[in-house]
Amino acid sequence: MTIQEFKSACSTIEQEYKAKIGQAADLAAVEELRVAALGRKGALTELLKGLKDFSIEEKKEAGPLGNALKAALTAAFDEKTEFFAAKEINDELNKVNLDLTLPGYPVAKGHRHPLSVAQDRMTDILSRLGFEWAEGPWVEDEKHNFDLLNIPLHHPARDAQDTFFVDGKMPLVLRTHTSNVQSRYMEKHKPPLRIMAPGRVFRNDSLDATHSPVFHQIEGLYVDKHVSLADLKSDLTAFMKGLFGNKAEIRFRPSFFPFTEPSVEVDVKCVFCQGKGCNVCKGNGWIEMLGAGVVHPNVLRNCGIDPEVYSGYAFGMGVERLAMMMLNIKDIRTFYENDLRVLKQF
Numbered sequence: 316m317t318i319q320e321f322k323s324a325c326s327t328i329e330q331e332y333k334a335k336i337g338q339a340a341d342l343a344a345v346e347e348l349r350v351a352a353l354g355r356k357g358a359l360t361e362l363l364k365g366l367k368d369f370s371i372e373e374k375k376e377a378g379p380l381g382n383a384l385k386a387a388l389t390a391a392f393d394e395k396t397e398f399f400a401a402k403e404i405n406d407e408l409n410k411v412n413l414d415l416t417l418p419g420y421p422v423a424k425g426h427r428h429p430l431s432v433a434q435d436r437m438t439d440i441l442s443r444l445g446f447e448w449a450e451g452p453w454v455e456d457e458k459h460n461f462d463l464l465n466i467p468l469h470h471p472a473r474d475a476q477d478t479f480f481v482d483g484k485m486p487l488v489l490r491t492h493t494s495n496v497q498s499r500y501m502e503k504h505k506p507p508l509r510i511m512a513p514g515r516v517f518r519n520d521s522l523d524a525t526h527s528p529v530f531h532q533i534e535g536l537y538v539d540k541h542v543s544l545a546d547l548k549s550d551l552t553a554f555m556k557g558l559f560g561n562k563a564e565i566r567f568r569p570s571f572f573p574f575t576e577p578s579v580e581v582d583v584k585c586v587f588c589q590g591k592g593c594n595v596c597k598g599n600g601w602i603e604m605l606g607a608g609v610v611h612p613n614v615l616r617n618c619g620i621d622p623e624v625y626s627g628y629a630f631g632m633g634v635e636r637l638a639m640m641m642l643n644i645k646d647i648r649t650f651y652e653n654d655l656r657v658l659k660q661f
């Protein structure tokens with residue numbers, strides 16, 4: 316092959332393939348042509364193999380020519396391939412008749428559970444009253460759930476009918492109230508202290524409209540010099556007004572808890588009938604909301620706090636019960652069934 320023949324072969328290949336690329340009907344045709352020109356046995360590949368027979372001078376002329384042609388053809392193939400790839404997407408889009416000006420589909424947003432909403436409102440108010448967040452374990456030893464809280468060994472609360480026991484060497488229970496946070500906190504911190512402890516508690520009850528084996532409480536504990544029942548009353552009044560509005564009223568009824576003395580049951584005047592009596596308060600005009608009292612000296616002493624110097628109040632309220640009243644929910648099971656039609660209302 317002479318250099319002249321090489322040059323003319325180059326221009327033949329260039330013309331032939333550029334024309335064919337121009338006419339290629341689809342992606343497959345382009346690929347077929349690419350192999351025919353640039354593949355291992357392709358026309359240009361075969362032609363370039365002849366370069367080895369040229370003299371050094373001829374190679375200097377022919378080599379760059381061949382390489383330039385290879386680059387030009389590769390570029391032409393790539394361009395055509397891209398064209399068809401884009402065309403394929405456009406054809407697909409044209410088929411589905413897409414209107415880009417239409418508004419999008421709404422994305423279903425997550426939603427807070429009504430109990431979380433209620434609990435947040437309660438802890439929000441308490442924190443404004445100066446209570447700090449505290450927590451304790453769900454699986455608790457008898458010492459913190461009962462002993463330190465002055466609940467004697469033979470108290471009915473310690474019976475398996477009321478308490479879930481956890482198997483193991485040490486007697487462990489699922490905490491029956493958030494009062495375990497009282498003993499745990501006072502062991503570690505000395506007064507003045509003012510805490511709220513929201514969380515899950517467990518009792519061996521069966522599920523009905525007003526009971527659940529798992530429910531939530533918020534514990535409150537305030538210990539300092541000269542804390543009295545009067546402080547409890549004013550703070551809880553402020554809390555209930557924060558929750559139910561300025562008309563909220565509370566009353567104390569005498570009660571008994573081993574860890575408080577005196578102990579009280581706290582009622583809130585029914586927010587639905589303003590105390591006149593309705594089906595929510597079962598005609599009473601008042602609804603029982605929480606247990607509370609002045610911290611028993613034994614509890615302070617058990618936790619290393621001198622009851623001659625310090626006194627305190629404590630309360631424990633049921634989150635579900637308050638939430639039911641806030642949200643006008645009649646059945647506690649509503650909270651746990653996770654029926655979206657219900658949950659979405661809050």
Ligand code: PHE
Nearest residue numbers: 492494606607608629630631
């Ligand atoms: N722990 C008591 C209960 O679960 C409530 C309570 C807490 C009462 C603190 C008095 C003081 O019923």
